[in-house]
Amino acid sequence: MKFYKRYILPLYFGRRFYWSFVAVILLYVLSYNWPVLYPVAQVSLWFFVAMVLLDFSLVFLRKEGLNIERIVSDRFSNGDINKVQLSITNLFHFRIQIKVIDEIPVQFQQRDFSVSGVLNSEETKNIEYNLRPVERGEYIFNDTNVFVKSPLGLVVRRIKNEGEQMVKVLPSYLPLRQFELMAYSNNLAEAGSRKIRKLGHSLEFEQIKEYVTGDDIRSLNWKATARKGGQLMVNNYTDERSQQVYCVIDKGRVMKMPFEGMTLLDYAINATLILSRVALIKQDRAGLVTFAENIGHFLPADRKAAQMGSILETLYNQQTKFLESDFEKLYAHIRTRISQRSLIVLFTNFESLSGLQRQLPYIRHIARNHLVLVVFFENTELRQLTDEPAEDIETLYTKTIAEKFVYEKRLIVKELQQHGIFTILTAPQNLTVNTVNKYLELKARQAI
Incomplete structure (x- = not known):
């Protein structure tokens, strides 16, 4: 624009004006003791005025x-x-x-x-x-x-x-192009920290093609090989499509915590935008739910051309609130509005095990009908405190408390996994990469 x-x-x-003016005044002052300087001071004054007028005409007479x-x-x-x-x-x-x-x-x-x-x-x-x-x-x-x-x-x-x-x-849209290119070239895992290993076949058959080095020999089609006169042929499978992926964003007080100038909500929104785009490229249907003390926005999962625009416009206006989030209302809303089994990616934050236990029954109810992935955040500042050496009693006490909170984060992960709920505990700056990697892993495992 x-x-x-x-x-x-x-x-x-300018400064040159004031220094010159001060020099002229100084000449007049000195002329009281040395009258010979008075004519010099007068000439200097008129010269100074002439230069100012000339400079003014140079700078101001041209309008444009x-x-x-x-x-x-x-x-x-x-x-x-x-x-x-x-x-x-x-x-x-x-x-x-x-x-x-x-x-x-x-x-x-x-x-x-x-x-x-x-x-x-x-x-x-x-x-x-x-x-x-x-x-x-x-x-x-x-x-x-x-x-x-x-x-x-x-x-x-x-x-x-x-x-x-x-x-x-x-919401952060600049990385979209990078993830789009990787998704189209099936190299999306390269954006993360590890490769995603494909586990088994998906259920959708795509085509029969000639065998090339690297193809799974378990996919050999012997009947097609016989018809080709001995040229090895393999069955080619593709990922299952039209699966529903819902990003559920908690807008409660726990998401107001800042990290490098941005709130956890903003990190969750940025990750949602990228994950939704990747899901659409993979031919899945992307949807969105936001909630706090009440349900905010609900965007049904779809893969129409305008879906990304709808997601972006919805995410643009989301703001945190300082009230406790109501997971019971979230469960009731998902039960009534999302009938097909879907991947529910829940972006929230738990700082203590007791905080999780208040909401765990509702998350377990959601997990009965859907595949739930809970994404919450590691407190990186606490991690830094635990890594610092303790030099006095006060530092040792602070470090002990920090280690207790870090340990509780790991307990939260284990508690969720014991109930069959997938979990990501991540630093905010790694949220997008870890979430996309986990989505690809679940898709490769045919867990959805």
């Missing part, structure tokens, strides 16, 4: 001094690096010095952004800078201010590119 306007605002004075253009996308990807470009063209007939101050959105709290440089006549300078938003919503860019000085450097003119530009910060 491009925005283009030019305005002329009042003048300012600069072309200023901000080039920025109409949407940003949350948690990712987004590029902004400023294009400035010098329309003066002489070399100028510039200082650029771009009024970036207040959400970034970056109040010292400025770039200085030199522009020759008719030269265009492209200034690029990066922004990393950490919360979704509408971000407003305001004016672009360029302070211009001529070679004399006495007078400064501010030229303003005035107006507002609104940019929507959406």
Whole structure:
């Protein structure tokens, strides 16, 4: 999106103006003791005034001094690096010095952004800078201010590119392209930390093809081989399709915890967007449920062309709440609205075993009819505390408490696994990769 306007605002004075003015005053002061300096002071004053008027005419008499253009996308990807470009063209007939101050959105709290440089006549300078938003919503860019000085450097003119530009910060969509290419090439596991081993065949037969090195010899089709006169033929299978994958996002107070500027909810939303896209590429149907003290949004699983747009638009407006999430309402909603066996990927967080035990009965009820994958977060700051050496009693006490909480996280994993519920305990920055890997593993095992 491009925005283009030019305005002329009042003048300012550069440092050279003040130093020169102080020098003239100093000559007048010294002339009281040395009268011979008085004529020099008068000549200096008139010369100074002449230079200021000349500088003023150089900088202000040309109305169209600069072309200023901000080039920025109409949407940003949350948690990712987004590029902004400023294009400035010098329309003066002489070399100028510039200082650029771009009024970036207040959400970034970056109040010292400025770039200085030199522009020759008719030269265009492209200034690029990066922004990393950490919360979704509408971000407003305001004016672009360029302070211009001529070679004399006495007078400064501010030229303003005035107006507002609104940019929507959406859930992280920049990694989508990377995952799409890997999914289409069946190399999606390479985005993670390990390869996914295919376990057995899926139930859907695709075709009979000639045997090549690496094919499973257990898939040999002897009848087709005999018809081909001894050329080995194998049955080719494909993953089962049209399975339902629902991402269920907890919006309660437990998801308000921050990590590297972003809340756990934002990490869950980013992972949901990627996982939904991968599921659609794999010909599964992707759906979405959000809940807190009440059910928020429900998007039925589908694989229509507009499904990703619907998911993205739904995720864009999700916000955390400080109330306790109601898993009983979630269970009732899933029981009535999702009749077909599905993969339920539940993004939530449990900090203690007692917190899990309050919600475990409802998760077990959901697992009776669906395959449930509970995804919750490792407290990386506690992990750092446990790795630090204890140098005094206070540090030892803190480290012991941290180890207790870390141990409880492992107990939560074991408790869920004992009831046949799949679990991912992950650091927030690894959430997307681990979730996609687990989905591919479950699909390869035909668990859905």
